[in-house]
Every structure is written in structure tokens, then in C-alpha cells.
Amino acid sequence: MVDAAGCCAETRARTGPGRPRDPAKLDAILAAARESFLERGFHASTIEDIAARAGVSKVTLYNRFGDKESLFEAMVRREVSRMDAAFTLPADGELSLAERLTQIGAALLDVMFDPDHVAFDRLIAGEIAQSPKLARRFFEAAPGQCRGALAQIIADAAQSGLLSIDDSTRAAEDLVALWKGFCDFELKLGLIQRPETEAIIARAARGTAVFLRAYAPNQGAGG
Numbered sequence: 001m002v003d004a005a006g007c008c009a010e011t012r013a014r015t016g017p018g019r020p021r022d023p024a025k026l027d028a029i030l031a032a033a034r035e036s037f038l039e040r041g042f043h044a045s046t047i048e049d050i051a052a053r054a055g056v057s058k059v060t061l062y063n064r065f066g067d068k069e070s071l072f073e074a075m076v077r078r079e080v081s082r083m084d085a086a087f088t089l090p091a092d093g094e095l096s097l098a099e100r101l102t103q104i105g106a107a108l109l110d111v112m113f114d115p116d117h118v119a120f121d122r123l124i125a126g127e128i129a130q131s132p133k134l135a136r137r138f139f140e141a142a143p144g145q146c147r148g149a150l151a152q153i154i155a156d157a158a159q160s161g162l163l164s165i166d167d168s169t170r171a172a173e174d175l176v177a178l179w180k181g182f183c184d185f186e187l188k189l190g191l192i193q194r195p196e197t198e199a200i201i202a203r204a205a206r207g208t209a210v211f212l213r214a215y216a217p218n219q220g221a222g223g
Helices: 023-040 047-054 058-065 068-079 081-087 097-112 115-128 132-141 143-159 168-180 183-188 197-214
Strands: none
Touching: 023 047, 023 058, 023 068, 023 115, 047 058, 047 068, 058 068, 068 132, 097 115, 097 143, 097 168, 097 197, 115 132, 115 183, 132 143, 143 168, 168 197
């Protein structure tokens, strides 16, 4: 799960009694699940198909995850694991708040704008809309936890007098909106190609600069 310094930590796989964890097997299962969900959709994917793709038995898969929903949640956590390093940067010392937020924003956008992730996001949007329970699990597995971790970083900065806020969660949402703008919608619609790395970093830096001006101490809290 996520702590105050981290984001979207990978879910811990369940194992049967006395069964040692096998990272390679876990990787194979999650890769097979992602492939199946992207190709067939959540509801059409089956445990049998995913197990066959991964080269494991159904029993192994059930022992580790329990059900397809839990496997989906684990796969979603893995999908956004590249953001972990950015959210665990030191809160002070080596990086200024602006530098840290810019690195977090660039890491977030790098994942969001990746073609594979765009395809994944586009596909599951339609699938999970049919299941409120699954939609909630998806949100809590990735976006919700990332928002919470970012809100904690912002709250800590406010506590240190670097920001003036009245609601850290809404401030986190403001910051993400400034980072991504409408770029994610344009990507999902196929109107643009993935921005170059330099453009992603520049977008994150600009959004961070606007956010820091809006929430500067003695300037009043936004939201």
C-alpha cells in the first residue's frame, strides 16, 4: 500500500501455505494478465487464458490472487510502478520543492502519455464503467493512491511554510490538472503523438511554476 512518502506501491501477491514467492513467476502472471486484458477486455478475459499465457496452473494463479478482480488490481499497480521513485525523493535537502514536484510531474506524465498506457486506459475505461465495484478498485489501486501521496507531499510543504493551502487533496488535483492539461484527452482520441521527453519535462516544470505561484505563502489558498 502507499505511505506518506510513496505512491502506488505494488500489491503484495498472495501465496499458498508454505509456498515461496517466485518473482519471475509473478512477473509472468502480471504480464499475461495485462496482455489478456488489453486484447480481450476485463470481462472477456478468463483465469484459464491468463494462466495459460503465463505458463502456470489455475491453482497457482488463484493461490496468489484469489480472483480476477484482485489480479486486475495487482496489474494496475504494476502499470504505474514507474512513478514510485519520483514520489520517494527526499522531501528536502537535495531538491527544492519546485524540483521535486517537477520530477514527480514528469514521471507521472511519462506514464500517462506512454502509448501502451493510453491504450490500456482507453480500453478499461469502457470495461470498468460496467462495474462500479471494479471502477472503485481501479481508482484506489492507482489514481487515488497517487493523489493521496501527492497531497501528503503538498501538506508537508505547507506545514513547513512553503505553501499556503486549505485543502491538500484539492491542491493535488489542481497540480495534476496543470501538469497534464488536455494532452491526455488528445492522446486518447489519437489527435496527437506522445510528446518528446523534453516537452514532458517542460510541461511539468511550467505546471509546477504556476502551482507554486498560486499557492505561494501570503497569497491565499486556492480551491
